Amino acid sequence: MSGTTAFWYASRATGIVALLLLTAVLVLGILVNRQGRLPGLPRFAVTNLHRNISLLAVAFITVHVLTAVLDTFVSIPLLSGVIPFASGYERLWLGLGAISFDLMLAMIITSLVRGRLNRILWRAIHLLAYLCWPVAFAHSIGSSKDLQHGWLLDLSIACALVVAAAAGWRLASAARQLPRAARVAAIFAQHAPHANRQAQQRISR
Amino acid sequence: MTMAATNETTNEATGGAARPVASGLPRLLPLVPGVPEDLRAHLARYGRLPYRGGPGLLVHAIEEAGLTGRGGAAFPVYRKLALVARARGRKVVVANGAESEPASHKDGLLLRAAPNLVLDGLQLAAEAVGAGEAHLYLHPGVGPELLQALHQRQAAGLDRLGVTITEAPPRFLAGQESALVNRLGGGPAVPTFVPPRVSERGLGGAPTLVQNVETLAHLALIARYGPRWFRTLGTAQEPGTMLITVHTGSGGGSSPRSQHRGTQVIEAEIGTPLRNLIPQQDAHAVLVGGFHGAWLPIDTIGTLTLDNASLRTHGAALGAGVVAVLPADRCGLAEAARVVRYLAAESAGQCGPCLNGLPRMAAALAELAGRGHRRQVRADLERWAGLVTGRGACNHPDGTVRFVRSTLTVFAPEISLHARGHCSATNHAPFLPLPAALPVSEEDWI
Amino acid sequence: MADTLRVNPINCTGHGVCAEVLPELISLDEWGYPIIDPGPVPPALDLEARRAVAACPALALKLTRK
Numbered sequence: 001m002s003g004t005t006a007f008w009y010a011s012r013a014t015g016i017v018a019l020l021l022l023t024a025v026l027v028l029g030i031l032v033n034r035q036g037r038l039p040g041l042p043r044f045a046v047t048n049l050h051r052n053i054s055l056l057a058v059a060f061i062t063v064h065v066l067t068a069v070l071d072t073f074v075s076i077p078l079l080s081g082v083i084p085f086a087s088g089y090e091r092l093w094l095g096l097g098a099i100s101f102d103l104m105l106a107m108i109i110t111s112l113v114r115g116r117l118n119r120i121l122w123r124a125i126h127l128l129a130y131l132c133w134p135v136a137f138a139h140s141i142g143s144s145k146d147l148q149h150g151w152l153l154d155l156s157i158a159c160a161l162v163v164a165a166a167a168g169w170r171l172a173s174a175a176r177q178l179p180r181a182a183r184v185a186a187i188f189a190q191h192a193p194h195a196n197r198q199a200q201q202r203i204s205r
Numbered sequence: 206m207t208m209a210a211t212n213e214t215t216n217e218a219t220g221g222a223a224r225p226v227a228s229g230l231p232r233l234l235p236l237v238p239g240v241p242e243d244l245r246a247h248l249a250r251y252g253r254l255p256y257r258g259g260p261g262l263l264v265h266a267i268e269e270a271g272l273t274g275r276g277g278a279a280f281p282v283y284r285k286l287a288l289v290a291r292a293r294g295r296k297v298v299v300a301n302g303a304e305s306e307p308a309s310h311k312d313g314l315l316l317r318a319a320p321n322l323v324l325d326g327l328q329l330a331a332e333a334v335g336a337g338e339a340h341l342y343l344h345p346g347v348g349p350e351l352l353q354a355l356h357q358r359q360a361a362g363l364d365r366l367g368v369t370i371t372e373a374p375p376r377f378l379a380g381q382e383s384a385l386v387n388r389l390g391g392g393p394a395v396p397t398f399v400p401p402r403v404s405e406r407g408l409g410g411a412p413t414l415v416q417n418v419e420t421l422a423h424l425a426l427i428a429r430y431g432p433r434w435f436r437t438l439g440t441a442q443e444p445g446t447m448l449i450t451v452h453t454g455s456g457g458g459s460s461p462r463s464q465h466r467g468t469q470v471i472e473a474e475i476g477t478p479l480r481n482l483i484p485q486q487d488a489h490a491v492l493v494g495g496f497h498g499a500w501l502p503i504d505t506i507g508t509l510t511l512d513n514a515s516l517r518t519h520g521a522a523l524g525a526g527v528v529a530v531l532p533a534d535r536c537g538l539a540e541a542a543r544v545v546r547y548l549a550a551e552s553a554g555q556c557g558p559c560l561n562g563l564p565r566m567a568a569a570l571a572e573l574a575g576r577g578h579r580r581q582v583r584a585d586l587e588r589w590a591g592l593v594t595g596r597g598a599c600n601h602p603d604g605t606v607r608f609v610r611s612t613l614t615v616f617a618p619e620i621s622l623h624a625r626g627h628c629s630a631t632n633h634a635p636f637l638p639l640p641a642a643l644p645v646s647e648e649d650w651i
Numbered sequence: 652m653a654d655t656l657r658v659n660p661i662n663c664t665g666h667g668v669c670a671e672v673l674p675e676l677i678s679l680d681e682w683g684y685p686i687i688d689p690g691p692v693p694p695a696l697d698l699e700a701r702r703a704v705a706a707c708p709a710l711a712l713k714l715t716r717k
Binding site: 397398555556557558559561562592596597598 | 659660663664680682683684686
């Protein structure tokens with residue numbers, strides 16, 4: 001195998017792994033927000049896995065971009081990894097990759113300094129995750145012929161379904177969530193109906 | 206209640222001509238009870254509004270006078286004034302007339318009977334701290350006297366700052382400082398976490414001075430007559446007078462001495478013996494301070510005076526200036542259960558401990574007020590009381606716990622009676638005033 | 652250093668991660684909300700305290716200088 005082909009294979013492989021990792025990160029992020037648990041693991045495992053896997057994903061994407069740049073079969077400028085549409089080769093699809101990587105970097109950098117950042121601002125940027133993943137997915141399918149058929153296509157679609165299900169569940173959970181003004185009433189309904197009726201009876205006599 | 210003879214004293218602020226200054230009572234309330242004083246009567250009685258001519262100058266007089274807040278917390282007023290005065294940039298002053306305590310009517314009365322004193326105080330406080338923005342925050346339905354007063358003052362060119370009136374929702378927490386600032390900013394009247402206090406960062410990020418309307422009225426008088434005059438009434442640690450709302454019942458024995466029936470707002474010298482304020486009647490206990498206050502057994506009333514130093518010896522405080530005498534024919538437990546149910550429903554629902562603990566405490570108290578209760582209930586109530594204290598963003602859980610604990614102490618015999626299926630009360634009509642409508646949606650907080 | 656741990660009860664939604672990271676100073680009440688030792692953080696636990704602050708998903712825990 002020639003050197004250029006090795007770089008090309010490495011780029012595609014790291015890309016696929018990155019997509020899997022990003023899928024896991026998104027699902028774990030939703031789990032953190034909804035206070036979900038992974039069986040047998042403490043709560044901080046969920047938060048730590050979410051963070052560590054996101055950093056791992058960035059590492060894989062960095063290798064993914066570098067190997068693509070180093071491969072001489074096609075000419076891809078280094079900066080096109082972070083500057084969208086700067087590549088002559090597959091301008092659109094690589095551009096989407098850069099966009100999604102930029103969003104990722106924004107989310108991670110703001111998370112690294114979140115203690116100093118305004119909470120609302122941090123959360124707004126972090127919500128870009130729901131944009132970042134579909135853009136990364138489009139980049140993956142669009143720029144790699146491999147993912148457009150066979151078991152890699154099945155794998156990609158499986159990831160998309162997992163993300164769609166997780167996001168859908170998150171949305172439904174948000175819709176079910178009690179507004180602040182209704183929370184106390186809910187606790188009363190749970191714990192007080194009998195006793196309250198009793199109190200009412202005594203007073204009304 | 207001491208009523209000293211009228212003295213002739215120089216009005217320090219306007220200087221020169223001696224002006225008769227009544228050194229007795231009433232100071233805030235109209236000379237003729239029930240007759241509000243319009244601008245002309247106000248100026249005739251108190252003299253002109255004594256602007257000092259620059260920021261900060263009034264603060265020293267307030268410090269010497271020892272004026273403490275009349276909104277419930279009794280915080281030294283000069284400290285808040287000094288803090289806001291020291292700050293740089295834009296500053297805001299708010300007259301807090303949102304009397305959210307259902308048992309208190311003093312602020313509402315003051316705004317009807319002596320609105321000009323409050324508005325004087327607002328302008329003087331604004332000048333003292335260098336504020337460029339003045340607000341008045343109050344519940345709807347205060348009455349035309351206030352608007353008329355503002356109109357007259359504007360026509361006379363008395364007010365240096367325009368006053369923006371904002372309506373407070375009828376919530377127990379609406380008058381809380383940070384909830385007030387939230388509401389003024391257009392949001393719901395729910396508290397925010399401190400630090401920073403609103404005097405450091407308040408409305409629109411500007412240092413905001415929030416003062417109860419009664420406090421501002423006293424401030425307006427200190428500005429005219431000086432700190433020494435202010436201290437001619439009251440105690441050394443707690444000088445001045447205060448408005449209190451006294452609730453008495455139509456006592457079952459209909460004693461000929463119970464002239465005061467129902468509710469009355471009076472102005473009393475701080476330090477007045479409580480027995481002078483409470484008419485002779487058959488009573489179990491007296492609730493002092495309001496719904497975040499404490500019960501006092503009736504046999505302690507003879508030894509206590511209307512000041513925090515005295516009340517503290519029995520775990521009570523002046524609070525919102527409420528004195529409610531529970532007639533002997535009522536059930537204190539039932540009253541307390543209704544109050545705690547109200548307090549729980551009025552939680553902003555923002556903090557887990559308060560949101561979870563208060564409704565459970567209300568249910569437990571309701572069970573104690575019933576006939577026979579599970580043995581677990583008392584222990585649960587104690588545990589929840591400990592769990593919510595100090596763990597909310599505001600004092601709501603703490604105040605509620607104070608009320609609950611004093612109920613459990615003072616009405617311990619009644620609890621035992623109820624446990625055996627009895628009750629000492631013969632009159633089950635509600636005594637303490639409570640609003641019927643409880644908040645259900647976000648709109649109820651705006 | 653004498654820092655103290657404080658939680659903003661409005662932002663706290665009861666994730667409970669803090670109590671796992673710093674059980675010496677933080678325990679959970681029966682509803683899942685943190686009960687925090689009000690005293691200064693002992694120097695030996697300073698690092699763990701910072702970890703707990705960083706770990707809170709709601710950014711509700713703070714280390715304040717007293």
